[in-house]
Amino acid sequence: MKRARNFSAGPAILPESVLEKVQSEMLSYRDSGMSVMEMSHRSSLFEEIISDAEQLLRELMNIPEGYKVLFLQGGASLQFSMIPMNLGKGGKVGYINSGSWAKKAISEAKILKVPNMEVLASSEEDNFTYIPEIPETDEAYDYIHITTNNTIEGTAFQTIPRFVNAPIVADMSSNILSNRYDVNDFGLIYAGAQKNIGPAGLTIVIVKEDLIQTENKLPSMLDYRTHIKNDSLYNTPPSFSIYVAKLVFEWLKDLGGVEAMVKMNEEKAGLLYRTIEESDLFSSPVAVNSRSLTNIPFVTGNKDLDAKFVKEATSLGFLNLKGHRSVGGMRASIYNAFPYEGVKELTEFMKAFEAKEGKFK
Amino acid sequence: MKRARNFSAGPAILPESVLEKVQSEMLSYRDSGMSVMEMSHRSSLFEEIISDAEQLLRELMNIPEGYKVLFLQGGASLQFSMIPMNLGKGGKVGYINSGSWAKKAISEAKILKVPNMEVLASSEEDNFTYIPEIPETDEAYDYIHITTNNTIEGTAFQTIPRFVNAPIVADMSSNILSNRYDVNDFGLIYAGAQKNIGPAGLTIVIVKEDLIQTENKLPSMLDYRTHIKNDSLYNTPPSFSIYVAKLVFEWLKDLGGVEAMVKMNEEKAGLLYRTIEESDLFSSPVAVNSRSLTNIPFVTGNKDLDAKFVKEATSLGFLNLKGHRSVGGMRASIYNAFPYEGVKELTEFMKAFEAKEGKFK
Numbered sequence: 100m101k102r103a104r105n106f107s108a109g110p111a112i113l114p115e116s117v118l119e120k121v122q123s124e125m126l127s128y129r130d131s132g133m134s135v136m137e138m139s140h141r142s143s144l145f146e147e148i149i150s151d152a153e154q155l156l157r158e159l160m161n162i163p164e165g166y167k168v169l170f171l172q173g174g175a176s177l178q179f180s181m182i183p184m185n186l187g188k189g190g191k192v193g194y195i196n197s198g199s200w201a202k203k204a205i206s207e208a209k210i211l212k213v214p215n216m217e218v219l220a221s222s223e224e225d226n227f228t229y230i231p232e233i234p235e236t237d238e239a240y241d242y243i244h245i246t247t248n249n250t251i252e253g254t255a256f257q258t259i260p261r262f263v264n265a266p267i268v269a270d271m272s273s274n275i276l277s278n279r280y281d282v283n284d285f286g287l288i289y290a291g292a293q294k295n296i297g298p299a300g301l302t303i304v305i306v307k308e309d310l311i312q313t314e315n316k317l318p319s320m321l322d323y324r325t326h327i328k329n330d331s332l333y334n335t336p337p338s339f340s341i342y343v344a345k346l347v348f349e350w351l352k353d354l355g356g357v358e359a360m361v362k363m364n365e366e367k368a369g370l371l372y373r374t375i376e377e378s379d380l381f382s383s384p385v386a387v388n389s390r391s392l393t394n395i396p397f398v399t400g401n402k403d404l405d406a407k408f409v410k411e412a413t414s415l416g417f418l419n420l421k422g423h424r425s426v427g428g429m430r431a432s433i434y435n436a437f438p439y440e441g442v443k444e445l446t447e448f449m450k451a452f453e454a455k456e457g458k459f460k
Numbered sequence: 461m462k463r464a465r466n467f468s469a470g471p472a473i474l475p476e477s478v479l480e481k482v483q484s485e486m487l488s489y490r491d492s493g494m495s496v497m498e499m500s501h502r503s504s505l506f507e508e509i510i511s512d513a514e515q516l517l518r519e520l521m522n523i524p525e526g527y528k529v530l531f532l533q534g535g536a537s538l539q540f541s542m543i544p545m546n547l548g549k550g551g552k553v554g555y556i557n558s559g560s561w562a563k564k565a566i567s568e569a570k571i572l573k574v575p576n577m578e579v580l581a582s583s584e585e586d587n588f589t590y591i592p593e594i595p596e597t598d599e600a601y602d603y604i605h606i607t608t609n610n611t612i613e614g615t616a617f618q619t620i621p622r623f624v625n626a627p628i629v630a631d632m633s634s635n636i637l638s639n640r641y642d643v644n645d646f647g648l649i650y651a652g653a654q655k656n657i658g659p660a661g662l663t664i665v666i667v668k669e670d671l672i673q674t675e676n677k678l679p680s681m682l683d684y685r686t687h688i689k690n691d692s693l694y695n696t697p698p699s700f701s702i703y704v705a706k707l708v709f710e711w712l713k714d715l716g717g718v719e720a721m722v723k724m725n726e727e728k729a730g731l732l733y734r735t736i737e738e739s740d741l742f743s744s745p746v747a748v749n750s751r752s753l754t755n756i757p758f759v760t761g762n763k764d765l766d767a768k769f770v771k772e773a774t775s776l777g778f779l780n781l782k783g784h785r786s787v788g789g790m791r792a793s794i795y796n797a798f799p800y801e802g803v804k805e806l807t808e809f810m811k812a813f814e815a816k817e818g819k820f821k
């Protein structure tokens with residue numbers, strides 16, 4: 100069974116050993132005679148899975164006490180609304196407009212008519228090709244929202260801004276567990292699972308409990324307090340996705356945790372960025388000081404040649420290299436589970452393609 | 461690999477052939493070199509899966525034009541809030557309080573301060589042991605909400621009420637595709653997938669498009685119009701669960717569709733109800749004219765004996781027979797995928813247990 104070189108931005112490649120484990124347990128998890136898909140979420144077998152998953156994530160990210168870990172549904176997109184509902188206390192809220200997803204977060208806050216919303220910095224006028232400079236402030240904000248890694252544009256915050264009176268809320272969908280972060284720098288971290296963690300349909304929220312508003316009664320499913328009180332088992336959770344996430348966390352831990360992963364990701368991304376830099380055909384649209392470790396766009400500057408590259412790459416088994424429709428060109432998403440070997444093969448193909456086609460640029 | 465007799469109320473047993481298919485495609489779906497878990501939801505491979513899933517469901521339920529089929533996240537519990545948000549137009553709304561889940565739907569509508577809400581009928585005073593009589597009305601309601609099958613209490617509507625000026629909204633979580641229904645009798649049908657359809661984390665909504673309100677701007681993820689406009693691909697859907705659902709729909713169609721399933725379910729439930737009726741030890745707490753085909757509670761009338769029954773059953777591989785904590789006793793959930801043979805074995809065990817323990821009642 101030949102596995103693809105799958106550069107998808109999400110849902111994305113998962114560790115082969117995890118898929119093999121899932122496969123082997125499909126009809127009977129630990130001799131239970133049931134698939135995890137078939138297990139009551141109130142069973143002791145499943146309760147062990149979800150509590151192991153939480154414990155492993157706490158270990159991997161070094162999550163301090165006072166922070167709750169929630170396993171939710173709805174994707175990162177539902178968090179765009181749940182965050183203002185749960186953390187907004189009528190004070191100011193700030194947003195950094197660093198990419199297409201940040202912009203969606205902003206527009207959802209607007210739909211909720213969040214009072215006192217400010218966009219504190221933006222790189223939209225330059226097509227989000229860099230992380231904008233964030234002004235210092237000691238004013239109080241209920242929260243300031245950032246997108247640590249901008250999946251579509253391939254930019255990432257290199258340092259997390261700190262404010263005295265404003266907790267940082269971070270959409271970490273596309274680089275959770277891929278970059279080194281100190282959870283203490285954040286009031287809330289959220290991420291859709293479908294890039295670095297597991298199947299789509301699971302959303303991780305890590306929230307400092309004392310930031311949550313207690314004034315407004317919210318729909319139960321949209322209220323973090325509901326899920327905190329019920330250990331993410333208020334209603335039926337996306338149990339199978341949580342099980343796969345647990346296996347991914349185990350895989351990650353076995354490989355040496357986030358530290359080891361960052362090293363590998365730096366090697367993978369380093370190789371690809373070097374190839375792009377050294378090439379006369381390919382270039383990066385992203386400012387050098389803003390580059391992502393996980394999502395790496397590149398272009399030839401010629402749309403037809405881009406299309407030709409993607410087509411030939413696809414026929415060779417390098418899948419999903421087409422850039423997002425809003426950006427064009429190519430994008431290689433190389434999350435934790437993407438092997439170094441695959442990046443190496445891609446760079447070799449890029450060189451071969453350049454030797455053959457570079458002159459037609 | 462011995463498979464359990466899994467009577468779980470949800471997540472629940474799935475067809476063995478579906479699990480085997482999922483297993484065989486785990487590392488490479490149709491020679492793609494990718495698991496469905498790893499596939500971009502914008503890929504043609506996945507688009508085929510979701511559109512096949514919709515097509516199959518439309519066929520199985522005979523869903524008329526004018527009704528949209530949505531694949532959402534958040535469980536049936538999130539629909540308790542999305543329904544009043546999306547169908548409430550400021551007119552009256554009615555609820556039938558027929559069980560614990562119906563009651564939750566009511567309490568979520570209250571949280572939203574839905575104006576003009578009326579509970580039109582209730583059997584709560586009698587522990588929800590029957591479906592309450594529903595008063596006729598020709599007054600206008602934005603909708604009237606019913607729970608076709610009350611999972612916890614084991615009751616089901618035997619006929620769907622019809623009103624001239626009030627579309628019926630139905631929580632069909634625990635008997636969608638298990639009972640015979642005419643979609644035309646409903647304005648909206650919703651169901652969590654984890655009983656009759658697939659893994660938890662997927663919610664099906666079938667909605668008559670012209671009932672949706674257009675006055676209020678809602679958070680995008682909570683707005684049916686968002687998902688209609690984007691064919692359930694506004695954000696990353698629970699793609700793997702949709703894939704499993706598709707396989708379950710195929711399995712169901714191969715077996716002869718809902719008609720065939722109803723016949724099998726009547727045989728399974730008939731056998732169990734007969735056994736309960738004929739027994740001096742076991743009895744059903746549910747009124748004869750309100751009984752569910754899919755969730756069948758029974759009791760000995762003696763808590764210790766109930767516990768003993770559940771314990772011995774468990775040791776013999778009859779799993780998850782313990783009744784819901786709010787009701788006690790036993791409950792056998794026998795959804796579409798639960799085999800007749802398993803019900804037969806259970807009834808034989810019940811008889812053996814009665815022969816041995818009946819005298820201690």
Ligand SMILES: Cc1ncc(COP(=O)(O)O)c(C=O)c1O
Nearest residue numbers: 174175176200250272291695696
């Ligand atoms: C940074 C970021 N935020 C949010 C989203 C939206 O996530 P979801 O599809 O889970 O709603 C994505 C999806 O790719 C993303 O990359």
Ligand SMILES: Cc1ncc(COP(=O)(O)O)c(C=O)c1O
Nearest residue numbers: 334335535536537561611633652
């Ligand atoms: C009839 C009914 N409605 C709603 C629910 C809640 O569903 P979920 O857990 O998907 O939110 C259930 C769950 O068992 C149910 O049986």
Ligand SMILES: [Mg+2]
Nearest residue numbers: 198199200251
């Ligand atoms: Mg972006």
Ligand SMILES: [Mg+2]
Nearest residue numbers: 375378381382
């Ligand atoms: Mg270059």
Ligand SMILES: [Mg+2]
Nearest residue numbers: 559560561612
């Ligand atoms: Mg109920």
Ligand SMILES: [Mg+2]
Nearest residue numbers: 736739742743
């Ligand atoms: Mg009896």
